[in-house]
Amino acid sequence: MNQTSPAAASQASRSTRGSELRAPEASPIIQVRGLEKTYRTARGALTLFHGLDLDVLPGELVAIVGQSGAGKSTLLHILGALDTPTAGTVHCASINVASLSQREAAAFRNREIGYVWQFHYLLPEFSALENVAMPLLARGTARRDALAAAANWLREVDLEDRADHRPGELSGGEQQRVALARALVGAPRLLLADEPTGDLDEMTAGKVFNLLERLHATHGLTSIVVTHNPDLAARCTRTLRLESGRLTVAGASAPAGLHPGKA
Numbered sequence: 229m230n231q232t233s234p235a236a237a238s239q240a241s242r243s244t245r246g247s248e249l250r251a252p253e254a255s256p257i258i259q260v261r262g263l264e265k266t267y268r269t270a271r272g273a274l275t276l277f278h279g280l281d282l283d284v285l286p287g288e289l290v291a292i293v294g295q296s297g298a299g300k301s302t303l304l305h306i307l308g309a310l311d312t313p314t315a316g317t318v319h320c321a322s323i324n325v326a327s328l329s330q331r332e333a334a335a336f337r338n339r340e341i342g343y344v345w346q347f348h349y350l351l352p353e354f355s356a357l358e359n360v361a362m363p364l365l366a367r368g369t370a371r372r373d374a375l376a377a378a379a380n381w382l383r384e385v386d387l388e389d390r391a392d393h394r395p396g397e398l399s400g401g402e403q404q405r406v407a408l409a410r411a412l413v414g415a416p417r418l419l420l421a422d423e424p425t426g427d428l429d430e431m432t433a434g435k436v437f438n439l440l441e442r443l444h445a446t447h448g449l450t451s452i453v454v455t456h457n458p459d460l461a462a463r464c465t466r467t468l469r470l471e472s473g474r475l476t477v478a479g480a481s482a483p484a485g486l487h488p489g490k491a
């Protein structure tokens with residue numbers, strides 16, 4: 229988790245809200261420059277990004293919107309070291325993500341990134357408590373300590389009474405709350421959420437987003453959320469649109485998060 233206090237995070241949020249191009253006071257946690265990604269497919273090359281740039285400051289809750297197929301998931305995968313760019317640089321907290329070996333990338337993901345997907349991907353044969361503990365067990369934390377931390381996080385998402393339940397015994401909203409606890413138990417620097425409420429009904433989606441928003445604020449997180457939901461996007465610090473291989477501030481034609489003097 230980043231070291232920014234919630235107050236400083238909130239200040240960073242305020243300083244960027246409505247003035248996305250103003251020079252930041254803090255250094256970006258995410259800095260992407262000249263990103264390109266080309267997939268070689270049987271039907272030829274598919275190029276998704278054309279020199280995409282992005283800065284995300286500590287404490288920001290950034291929404292990314294865009295048409296299906298625009299490359300939103302691919303962008304999150306590259307930021308989270310699940311995929312590699314064809315060209316350009318991606319720095320996360322000064323770590324050059326694209327240069328990591330497979331082993332280093334796995335450790336980076338475990339330590340620095342919390343990931344929430346549209347589908348919860350909880351392990352069906354394990355309890356909610358064990359699922360939340362997984363990232364800590366994977367990094368070698370003693371089982372007792374990992375389970376204690378997981379119990380704390382189940383309390384954070386108001387599911388302490390479901391610790392022994394398996395995912396199949398939980399509702400869709402509860403499953404996503406467990407997935408959120410699992411994403412955050414390892415104190416990641418960055419939370420990446422790919423349509424985290426996309427598989428939920430409107431009311432449940434609102435509740436899960438409320439929780440995400442609360443945890444983002446109380447734990448001083450930096451978060452990027454891909455969403456199709458304009459109401460949820462409007463609640464974020466900034467909304468960026470991914471279109472034609474580049475990010476722009478939604479509703480404007482300015483480039484996204486590029487601060488003067490840093491381009």
Ligand code: ADP
Nearest residue numbers: 267269274276295296297298299300301302303
């Ligand atoms: P979005 O999340 O905006 O819907 P995606 O990032 O999932 O978009 O995908 C963007 C495009 O890249 C899609 O056309 C998809 O088919 C293609 N794509 C994604 N992953 C691969 C891959 N591994 N190989 C080839 N094409 C891919």
